[in-house]
Amino acid sequence: MEINSKIYIAGHTGMVGSAIKRNLETKGYHNIITCDLNELNLINQQETEIFFQKEKPEYVFLAAAKVGGIVANNTYRAQFIYENIQIQNNIIHFSYKYGVKKLLFLGSSCIYPKNAQQPINEDALLTAELEYTNEPYAIAKIAGLKMCESYNIQYGTNFISVMPTNLYGLNDNYNLETSHVLPAILRKLHLAKCLEAKNINEIRKDFAKRPVDGFGGTASEEEIMSVLNKYGIEKQNDKIIVKLFGTGKPRREFLVADDAADACVFLMKNFNFSDFVYNKNEIRNCHLNIGTGFDIEIAELVEIIKQITGFQGNIFWDKTKPDGTMKKQLDVSKIKKMGWLPKMSLTQGIENVYVNYCE
Numbered sequence: 188m189e190i191n192s193k194i195y196i197a198g199h200t201g202m203v204g205s206a207i208k209r210n211l212e213t214k215g216y217h218n219i220i221t222c223d224l225n226e227l228n229l230i231n232q233q234e235t236e237i238f239f240q241k242e243k244p245e246y247v248f249l250a251a252a253k254v255g256g257i258v259a260n261n262t263y264r265a266q267f268i269y270e271n272i273q274i275q276n277n278i279i280h281f282s283y284k285y286g287v288k289k290l291l292f293l294g295s296s297c298i299y300p301k302n303a304q305q306p307i308n309e310d311a312l313l314t315a316e317l318e319y320t321n322e323p324y325a326i327a328k329i330a331g332l333k334m335c336e337s338y339n340i341q342y343g344t345n346f347i348s349v350m351p352t353n354l355y356g357l358n359d360n361y362n363l364e365t366s367h368v369l370p371a372i373l374r375k376l377h378l379a380k381c382l383e384a385k386n387i388n389e390i391r392k393d394f395a396k397r398p399v400d401g402f403g404g405t406a407s408e409e410e411i412m413s414v415l416n417k418y419g420i421e422k423q424n425d426k427i428i429v430k431l432f433g434t435g436k437p438r439r440e441f442l443v444a445d446d447a448a449d450a451c452v453f454l455m456k457n458f459n460f461s462d463f464v465y466n467k468n469e470i471r472n473c474h475l476n477i478g479t480g481f482d483i484e485i486a487e488l489v490e491i492i493k494q495i496t497g498f499q500g501n502i503f504w505d506k507t508k509p510d511g512t513m514k515k516q517l518d519v520s521k522i523k524k525m526g527w528l529p530k531m532s533l534t535q536g537i538e539n540v541y542v543n544y545c546e
Contacts, residue, residue, distance in 0.1 A: 196221055197250060201250060202357065290345075313329070348473065348475070355443060432505055440516045
């Protein structure tokens with residue numbers, strides 16, 4: 188990938204896509220194509236083909252996806268599998284049809300079996316059943332990486348797939364119903380801190396920027412308390428408590444989106460499908476894990492976020508709610524051997540994200 192190469196970032200407004208754009212721009216890449224949703228609906232096959240036919244990008248970062256946490260994945264199962272497969276099919280196929288030199292497909296660590304041996308190696312794919320709550324999303328992502336693999340085998344394309352661990356960062360989704368675990372906890376503890384300080388105006392400012400259940404900055408105090416209670420932020424005996432799903436015992440690995448983006452750009456520049464070593468009779472599992480190689484208990488994560496946000500109240504773990512997979516840590520030895528390492532610690536990353544959130 189040269190400095191003047193024509194690069195298309197699908198999903199440039201999302202957390203990972205925007206991080207990839209920042210990373211490329213910092214490195215001097217300037218011929219970057221982006222399209223907002225109102226300009227291009229990637230679920231629509233005809234619109235996507237017209238775009239590729241017209242723009243003819245040389246390199247594609249496929250970061251566009253419908254994403255969410257446990258509740259969203261389990262609630263909107265049909266949307267997650269349909270929309271993600273449609274987006275992937277359109278971009279991958281038309282990248283082949285219109286001569287894209289190289290494509291990087293972003294998957295997710297949820298592609299691996301629920302009880303995979305830890306840390307999870309790339310070869311664990313399709314060796315056992317998936318975690319039920321995010322099975323449709325995982326199957327869509329597996330289809331995407333297998334599509335890249337299959338197009339490489341049949342058509343000689345250079346489409347590579349990466350499986351990042353749990354990501355967080357700027358432009359994250361803070362919707363209290365659909366967000367992932369880290370941004371959900373961050374927002375809940377921020378709102379709880381504001382309630383603790385009896386700062387209703389600060390909560391209104393938060394709602395004005397990110398409405399909750401249709402309530403914005405003009406919501407009454409009664410409406411605000413009703414919404415906060417719905418999402419587990421309550422006042423009990425002059426003490427604020429925050430209810431969180433599960434036991435707090437699951438362990439997760441977290442990587443800041445800017446480090447994930449740096450890994451993606453590194454691989455786009457330095458790694459090709461032909462570099463994979465595989466059995467000559469069976470070509471499979473041609474994807475790379477991206478992560479830190481370290482995990483943390485969710486309860487420990489909460490304590491870090493408590494310190495960063497300044498929330499002094501109590502945490503109540505609702506053990507009637509699902510934990511999800513108890514441990515999910517990736518084996519990232521392959522990408523480390525190539526010379527790439529993450530730059531930012533978890534605490535530093537969350538501190539940066541919280542400053543941005545408050546601004």
